Amino acid sequence: MKKLMYLTIAALTAxxxxxxxxxxxxxxxxxxxxxxxxxxxxxxxxxxxxxxxxVDADGAFSDTLKVVTGGFYVFDGTESTxxxxxxxxxxxxxxxxxxxxxxxxxxGSGASANNYxxxxxxxxxxxxxxxxxxxxxxxxxxxxxxTIESDFMKNLDEIxxxxxxxxANEKKGFDELKKYLLSYQEDKFxxxxxxxxxxxxxxxxxxxxxxxxxxxxxxxxxxxxxxDVWATWCGPCIxxxxxxxxxxxxxxxxxxxxxxxxxxxxxxxxxxxxMIKEKELGGIQLLADKAWESEFVKNYRINGIPRFxxxxxxxxxxxxxAPRPSMKKLKELFGNLSI
Numbered sequence: 001m002k003k004l005m006y007l008t009i010a011a012l013t014a015x016x017x018x019x020x021x022x023x024x025x026x027x028x029x030x031x032x033x034x035x036x037x038x039x040x041x042x043x044x045x046x047x048x049x050x051x052x053x054x055v056d057a058d059g060a061f062s063d064t065l066k067v068v069t070g071g072f073y074v075f076d077g078t079e080s081t082x083x084x085x086x087x088x089x090x091x092x093x094x095x096x097x098x099x100x101x102x103x104x105x106x107x108g109s110g111a112s113a114n115n116y117x118x119x120x121x122x123x124x125x126x127x128x129x130x131x132x133x134x135x136x137x138x139x140x141x142x143x144x145x146x147t148i149e150s151d152f153m154k155n156l157d158e159i160x161x162x163x164x165x166x167x168a169n170e171k172k173g174f175d176e177l178k179k180y181l182l183s184y185q186e187d188k189f190x191x192x193x194x195x196x197x198x199x200x201x202x203x204x205x206x207x208x209x210x211x212x213x214x215x216x217x218x219x220x221x222x223x224x225x226x227x228d229v230w231a232t233w234c235g236p237c238i239x240x241x242x243x244x245x246x247x248x249x250x251x252x253x254x255x256x257x258x259x260x261x262x263x264x265x266x267x268x269x270x271x272x273x274x275m276i277k278e279k280e281l282g283g284i285q286l287l288a289d290k291a292w293e294s295e296f297v298k299n300y301r302i303n304g305i306p307r308f309x310x311x312x313x314x315x316x317x318x319x320x321x322a323p324r325p326s327m328k329k330l331k332e333l334f335g336n337l338s339i
Contacts, residue, residue, distance in 0.1 A: 022088045028062035029093030031055055032103075035077050044071035069165070076100070078239050078326055082117040084166060086110060101125065112161045123152075127181070134188035141185050145178055187301045195300065195320040201311045202299035207261070210276050210285035217296075217315065220284075224256040224339055226322065227309040228283075229302055231264050232271045237306040241279060243325035248282050250331075255313070256339050258283035263291045263305065 027041070034055055043049035046068070053063045065085065072083040074093070079100045085091070089110035096103040101122050106114040127133070133144060152174055156167060195202075206214040217225070228244060230237035248258050260283055264272045269287070276285050288294040292302075300309060300320055308322040310333070318337070323329035 024064045024066045024087055025085050026062070026064050026090040027053070027085075027093070028091075029060070029095075031059040031061070031076070032094070032096040033098050034059045035079075035097045040075040041065065041083070042073045042075060043067075044073070071169075078236075082114075082121055084110065084113040084117060086163070112159055113163070113166055116156070116159055116162070124177070128184075131188075131192075134185050135192060136185075138185075142182075145181060149174065149178065183303075187303065190301050191320045195317055197317055197319065199317050201309075201315055201317045202296055203315075204261070204286075204288070204294070204296040207286040207288060210273065210287070215284060215286055217311070220257050220259070221315055222313050224313060224318075224337065225259055225309075225311040226256060227259045227261055227311070228325075229261050229263060229297065229300075229305050229307040229309070231262055231305060232268055232275045233264070234305050240306055240325050241281070245282060247325045247330065251334065251339065254339055256334070259286060260284070261286050261288055261296075263288045263294065263297060263302075265291050 031039075036055065038055055039053045039061060041049075041051040041053065049067075051063070051065055053061050055061045067085045067087060069086040070084070072085050073080045074083050076097065079097065081095070081101065081104050083091075090108045091106055091110050091114060092108045093114075094103070094105050094107075101118070104118040104121075106118070127148065133141065136144065153171070156162075156170055201217065203217045205216045205218075207216070209215045228237075228240070230240075232238075244258070244260075251258075260281060262272050262285070264287065272287060275281070288297060291297075300307070306324065308324055309320055310318040310322040312318050319333075323333060
């Protein structure tokens with residue numbers, strides 16, 4: 001009888017100690033050479049989802065999130081890395097901001113999917129950095145893409161423990177990436193041929209100047225012209241503003257004009273004016289006449305923003321896709337031109 005009682009008590013204890021699955025994600029980690037006091041988690045599919053996580057002075061952080069299973073991004077200032085979240089997981093991230101993408105490592109439950117995403121981000125970065133690839137003729141480029149796809153599928157299938165939904169979504173995502181790369185190759189080929197260095201720059205004529213009156217590109221001849229194509233609704237554009245201000249200050253009085261060309265729609269006209277005032281934007285602030293449909297925008301094959309363009313004092317193209325203000329390459333380029 002006693003033996004039966006002990007077995008019953010043991011069984012009840014086991015039931016009592018059995019943990020219910022967590023309905024949240026635990027996300028923790030350590031940032032080396034931290035560049036900010038917080039991280040921001042954003043969703044790939046829900047623009048309204050945003051979670052800010054405080055980073056301690058020693059770079060450590062920890063928080064919980066209730067999520068809908070899917071893709072997210074971790075933002076640290078202007079840098080970001082992909083993240084796959086599912087309730088019940090306990091994920092730990094370490095990285096060094098001095099080599100952001102190269103040092104991202106995940107441990108804990110759900111680490112395999114996230115380490116895969118971190119490696120994929122590096123691989124994609126390498127693809128976009130390969131300028132020779134995008135100068136291939138269409139047939140050779142398509143063949144190169146097929147090789148990349150084969151390697152991608154092999155790597156994905158070799159990773160154990162991945163959710164079937166995750167794998168299916170990744171394969172679907174690669175199909176979308178292929179479509180984008182084909183379009184991107186067409187644009188890059190165009191930029192490196194039709195809009196190559198030394199060609200006459202497409203022009204904008206009589207664009208509204210926030211300071212008053214109208215401004216055309218020809219009005220700026222005699223100086224280098226660095227053009228920032230942006231919009232008030234563009235997050236990455238807004239993130240470049242502090243860096244652009246620093247560059248403008250550093251080159252104030254030099255032989256260069258800084259032009260911020262907004263492609264905001266007419267309905268956002270007041271928002272454009274207000275943002276210029278509130279953020280104390282400098283340089284020459286212009287508004288394109290037809291947003292995305294403006295001739296200047298179409299002639300430069302601008303399909304995404306921010307986009308930066310550098311034109312020489314004679315009105316010829318130096319580069320149709322210049323480095324961003326946040327990139328060290330910009331000041332190196334200016335230095336090579338003795339600006």
